Amino acid sequence: IFLPHLVASMEVEESYIMIKPDGVQRGLVGEIISRFEKKGFKLKGLKLFECPKELAEVCFLSTGFRNFGYSVHVEIEDCVVLKRALQGSELQAFLSQLISYITSGPVVCMAWEGVGVVASARKLIGATNPLQAEPGTIRGDLAVQTGRNVVHGSDSPENGKREIALWFKEGELTDWTPVQAPWLIE
Ligand code: UDP
Numbered sequence: 001i002f003l004p005h006l007v008a009s010m011e012v013e014e015s016y017i018m019i020k021p022d023g024v025q026r027g028l029v030g031e032i033i034s035r036f037e038k039k040g041f042k043l044k045g046l047k048l049f050e051c052p053k054e055l056a057e058v059c060f061l062s063t064g065f066r067n068f069g070y071s072v073h074v075e076i077e078d079c080v081v082l083k084r085a086l087q088g089s090e091l092q093a094f095l096s097q098l099i100s101y102i103t104s105g106p107v108v109c110m111a112w113e114g115v116g117v118v119a120s121a122r123k124l125i126g127a128t129n130p131l132q133a134e135p136g137t138i139r140g141d142l143a144v145q146t147g148r149n150v151v152h153g154s155d156s157p158e159n160g161k162r163e164i165a166l167w168f169k170e171g172e173l174t175d176w177t178p179v180q181a182p183w184l185i186e
Contacts, residue, residue, distance in 0.1 A: 010115055010116070011115065011116065011157065012113065012114065012115055013113070013114070013115070013116065013117050013118045013157040013160055014044070014111060014112065014113050014117065014118075014157070014160045014161055014164055015111075015112050015113075015117045015118045015121045015153055015154045015157075015160040016109070016110070016111060016152070016153075016154045016159075016160055016163035016164045016166075016167060017036065017110045017111075017112055017121055017125075017151065017152065017153050017154075018107050018108065018109050018110065018151065018152040018167070019032050019033075019107060019108035019110075019150065019151055020101070020102060020107055020148075020149070020150055020151060020152060021101065021102065021103075021104045021105035021106065021107055022101075022143075022148045022150055023108070023142075023150035023151055024048075024105060024106050024107060024108060025105055026142075026150070028142055028150060029108055031142070032108075032138055032142075032150070032151055033046075033108075033110070035124055035138060036110075036112055036121065036124065039120065039124065040114065040180070040184045041112045041113065041114035041117050041120075041121075042112065042113045042114055042176075042178055043110065043111070043112060044111040044112065044113050044173050044174055044175065044176075045109065045110060045111035045164065045168050045172055045173040045174070046108070046109070046110050046111075047108070047109050047168075047172065048106050048107075048108055049106060049107055049108070049109050049167070050103075050105075050106055050107075051102050051103050051107055052103075053099060053103055054076075054079070055166070055167070056098070056099040056102045056103050057079055057083065057095070057099060058074060058075075058076050058079055058166065059102075059163075059166070060095055060098045060099055060102070061074040061078075061079065061082055061083075061095065062074045063098065064091050064094055064095045064098065065091070067094065068090075068091050068094070097147070101147065101148075109167045109168065111164045111168060111173055115185065117160075118153075118154055118155070118156060118157050118160050121153040121154070122153050122155065123137070124137060124138060124153075125137060125138050125139060125151050125153045126138055126139035126140045127139065127140075128146055128149065129145075129146045129149075130142075130143035130144050130145060130146065130149050130150075131144060131145075138150065138151050139151070
């Protein structure tokens with residue numbers, strides 16, 4: 001039963017959620033997975049993974065640009081040219097820090113599916129700066145610094161799909177129907 005003013009997104013979406021190396025090293029894997037699981041989202045992919053440098057570069061080039069005030073969508077094939085263009089710049093220094101962080105140890109890659117999962121996961125994760133993240137959120141409860149904020153979550157349904165395709169190979173995702181489904185979605 002939905003009253004019109006209570007309807008949020010009813011779209012089934014996918015979000016790429018990743019526990020960053022600090023989350024793995026600090027023994028927070030179970031705690032973080034449990035928050036998404038208990039909320040009622042469906043886990044479709046899960047793996048412990050050492051992120052190759054090339055993948056880290058693709059992922060962080062867009063982030064780097066955004067943090068420097070530019071909105072740029074970077075695809076794998078743009079990477080080499082962009083890296084060359086950025087050499088010696090402040091943005092490149094920022095990027096290499098992000099890349100060393102994300103390649104500094106294993107990460108846990110996850111694909112989660114659910115109604116409105118993208119925005120909801122961002123709420124569960126909390127603000128980028130853990131000191132500004134609300135208590136009750138993952139970052140609000142478990143982290144103190146932006147550069148060590150333990151978890152990543154896609155920022156749009158399009159990026160959810162794109163990032164899952166980037167981090168998972170074919171055959172690594174599983175579609176299944178949890179028995180609790182009818183108790184979560186009427
Ligand atoms: N980041 C950082 N310093 C900054 C901004 C970002 O170390 O000043 C890192 C941090 O790990 C952050 C990631 O870059 O989670 C991606 O930044 P974004 O702005 O996309 O934030 P998020 O979506 O992760 O909240």
